[in-house]
Amino acid sequence: MLTLALSTLRTRWVSFLGSFAALFLGTALIATTGQVLASTTGTPDRAPQRYAAAPVVVVPDGRITVHGRQGATRAPLAEPRGLAAGLAARFPGAVVDRVFPARLSGGPPAVGRPWSAARTAPQRITEGRAPAGSREIAVSTSARAAGAGAAVGDRVGVVTADGITRYTVVGVTTAGPQGTVFFSDARAATLSPRIDALALWQPAGRVRAALGDRADGARVLTGPDRALPDPTRAADDRARNDAATIAGIAGGFAAFVAAFVVSSTFAFAVSQRRREFALLRTVGATRRQVRRMVHAEAWCLAVVAAALGALAGPAATRPVLDRLIGLGAAPAWTVPSDSVVPSLVAFPTGVLVALLGAAAAARRAGRVTAAEALREAAVESRAMTPARWVLGAAALGTALTGMAVTAVGDPASAANNKTAMPNVMLLVAAAGLLAPVAVRPVTRLFAAPLERLRGATGTLVSASVRASARQTAMTAAPVLVTVGLAAALLGGAATGDSAKAAMRTEPVRADYLVLPDAGSDLDRQLVRRLEELPGVEVATAAPSSLYTLEGDTVLIRRPVEAVDPERLPAAVHVPLSAGSFADLDDHSVVASPTWGVGLGDRLRVWRADGSRATLTVVGLLSVDSPADAYTTRAHAFSALPTVAYVKLRAGTSPSAVEAALRTVTAGHNAHAVTRAAWASGLGTDGRPAARVGLLAVLAIILAYTTIALVNTVLMATADRAPERRALRLLGARRAQILRFVAAEALLVTGIGTVLAGATAAVALAGVWISLVRIAGPLGISLPWATVTAVAAGCALLAVLASAGAALLADRPARG
Structure with missing residues (x-):
């Protein structure tokens, strides 16, 4: 079987080129991300700076x-x-x-x-x-x-x-x-x-x-x-953790997408080779031998691709680190690791990914019988197998269960990439498995405009796609992955930003906000001058912390806002589920439900400077509160306010207040903005590391699915050469055949885009349901321009690849 597998790879190398490239890139990326992880964790701390000359x-x-x-x-x-x-x-x-x-x-x-x-x-x-x-x-x-x-x-x-x-x-x-x-x-x-x-x-x-x-x-x-x-020091530690998080997420997505691409390629290849397998069964090959041959093909492919990827991956560590450092997502002093462990881990991981990706295809190949395959027509007798139904339903059910658990138990984490990405991957896998069911209904949506094309092109294209639903689903799978993940991840991030902005802006009743310039806080002189302004109510908030001992074993640091309880309600609405904010004093706290306390509880805490105190819980915040807890200014110590809310009293002139605010803030490294201007700027200053991690994941997706799309289109176009020759014999011109090929590629891309849209819609609906619980009425944000560009790129790539393959395959023989 190994000899036969090697012979198959030599004769069908084009069919496996995409899988080889995906495995090579996947293994290389796993090795690279592992090397980045080793670099961030193994690099010594930066040399002393402030006290470099003091021993x-x-x-x-x-x-x-x-x-x-x-x-x-x-x-x-x-x-x-x-x-x-x-x-x-x-x-x-x-x-x-x-x-x-x-x-x-x-x-x-x-x-x-x-x-x-x-x-x-x-x-x-x-x-x-x-x-x-x-x-x-x-x-x-x-x-x-x-x-x-x-x-x-x-x-x-x-x-x-x-x-x-x-x-x-x-x-x-x-x-x-x-x-x-x-x-x-x-x-x-x-x-x-x-x-x-x-x-x-x-x-x-x-x-x-x-x-x-x-x-x-x-x-x-x-x-x-x-x-x-x-x-x-603190920024360096954050950057180190950010780089490690990005490397871990990127490596996980690399393995997932590589497995998806390899499984799709092998499944497509098996679908094309049913008569070949039937011939082997006719000459005496057992089902086990056929499965072993497919596994041997995957093994041969994986060993070479994974070995080359594991060797090449570490070479990209320095450029990747330089890029992360330039984006502020890794410490500037990080030194590339020379450890061989990432490569040693990447190689078997790449081989395992290939074998897992080919496992389903091998089982399907083993089920082929000689008589069944030899009499099989071009029209597929069954688009879905029972195993495919079970796996697709299981993936969909697991994803929906995960989203439901998040919506009920921890809705705030719905916009977190670590929480959302597993659900999105499961939804994409479910859509890929269940795609053959949707091919015929979706094709009917496009049938009307297709049939208006000149000649019989539209009718032929729609009939061809409906006749081979499983192959169409396999060809559309790369588009599904590319557009679906791009829409779900970008849309989820944008919706999460909108929810965070809504949670921060909705409670604010102030007409103006005085904010410090970057790297500063509001000094005491400025705060006094603001509070002395006529015709306004001014409230400030200073960030501080309280420490609680959870389970009498773990010390938890909890962020709190130190405020004046008499001034704050005029400028900011504090949503409570129980208790009264007016009862807040120097001996009490208003806490979030995440603290696990009840109204009236006596809470042992340690304050920001380490001093011990006992505070009474006089209020419980609602889940939509922008703060985790409130205390009085007595617990802020040396912390300065980071915001001052300015609320106009009845009859006060806004223009006069604006002029007064400009005068008061001049020279204090602070500035005043209207509530509308402040709200419009929220959501654009998120953590760079989160954006970098998301872009890294999308780059992996685009790289892999580009390979997969070109590979499956080339395989499908080459497999349809007899049909095109038949059309030529019936009198079709070369231009008509190319139009047929391009229309089929566009239809398959459209099917993949529709399936991707449905997948993204489910994913974004889950995020929206969770976030609405904490942020109130909220729209789903989606970067339409980016998603449209990705879908258009897939369509262009599919048309160019299919037309190019048809031109090369249909060239008349010389001589």
Whole structure:
């Protein structure tokens, strides 16, 4: 059987070219994504930046530790605690570092630090001198506004947590790990009394001995650990996780689409070779031998394609990482891994995908009987087998069950790619399995316009497609995958963005919102001036966190909004399922149902700075609440507001308020917008990693299905050569035959597009039902231009491939 399989591959290499390419690309992509995953997890942390020149750094323990039934559980603190005030006195010569919000008016994001801390990076003076007076500053080149800057001698406004103060620029420094405004040490201590770090130039052992056993809540950092306080640390960790998530999703889709393409190709090949298998049965081949031959073909194809893909995949790691880094979805310092494990995993995975894809085709080939196949007409006797019905119904039922469970149990996750993608893949698989049932009804939809074509082309095309429903479904499968997944994934993402925007905008009653520029918060001086404006109600919200101990074992960090409960209801509607927002005070909380608490419960929590408190639950939020919980400002500590809602009182002039808002926000690195303008901008600032991951998946789909579409069209066109020769004998001209081929390709593409539309409609309906429960009345968003372009591309590709194959196959023999 192996010899026969090799002979078959040599004589029918065109039929298996698409499967070979899909397996090669699939295995290569699995190896590449595995290598990207190994690179993101195996790359050492970035070298220290802020304290690169200091051999030892003492920082506060930025973790909260809670002892539960199974021992201590820890989590990072939302708001840092400073070092003990007397700790610096133990280390003469130490640099006392303070890091606090400070940004030039109109300048890029930056922080404030004492001048003595400049040596820790180090950052050196390039112009002027170091600041000495209380109204003098030095700025790093990265803290100055592009084009305008802040030259030595300029008087500039600096926005800190307290507000705007004018300073004289006396020096300019080299760029550091982030934009920095340097103050004199005394001025920095006034602006931020909290000590964030001590930088030392002495042996670490001596430092630890001086701290003692308890260490006063401090940690001693040396070597690579000095990178822990770096400003990019959190962003680097997010980027590392994003890259790993993208690699995992892309690898999973690569395996799925490769299996889909291989199974479709082998099923199509088996359908074309029924008489060949019947001849083998006639000369004595058993069903098992026929199945073994198909498996042997798949094995031979898979071993070569998977081996080449596993070897070639790692070569693409560096370009892929560069692209992810450029899109902000991977750390800039990631180094490609030289591990061979991804390739060793990719090879058997590729072989397994091929064997699984060919399994159904092998079973079908084994069922062919000599007498049945030899007397079989061109018209298929049965479009669906019982096994196909069962598998299709099972895939459809599983997908619908998954969507129902999401809608009932966790509707907010419906727009999450990790939740939606498995259901979409199951729906596409179900549509592919059940497609033969829909071929004849869908063909009748197109029959009327087709039959209006000149001559008998339309009648022949529709009759041909109806006569071979199973082959038509196989040929349309790549279109179904391409258009269906593109519409479902893009539409689901767009609908999810619309739902999130609706949840954020619907409760807002304010006429204007004051928002900080990127990288800033609203300073206290600005908030006071806003609250003093006549004719308006102003409410602010500051993000904070509370920690709860779940099951007395796991510490959970929960986001909360710190607000003034007397001011907020005038500007924002707070949807409650129980309780009263008016009862919120410094000793209570309004929580989401996800907290698993009831009205009146006494809840043990740890606040953002790690301090312990007991809060009473006075309200339970509805599922459509944009916030997870509300507390009073007493629990915000050093966190500044990130939004101010401005509601006009009756009779107040909007134009006067707009002018006042422009005046008040000037220089504070903040701006005021109308509610309508703010709402229209929502949904466009989603996480880049999610978009990159979605685009990566779509790129995989397009690459694979392009191969599959061309391959199946070539196979189908070559198989129909006798029909075209018969048409030539009946007097059909070459142009008429090409028109027949093109019309058939367009009809098959149209069938695939209709099936894709039905699949996407079911998927989007499931997303919509879930999101309506939390966001209220909502429309389904679909990027029609993109989906139409994908469908048109499939049609053009099918027409060109079929016409080209017909021209090549029907060339008259020379001589």
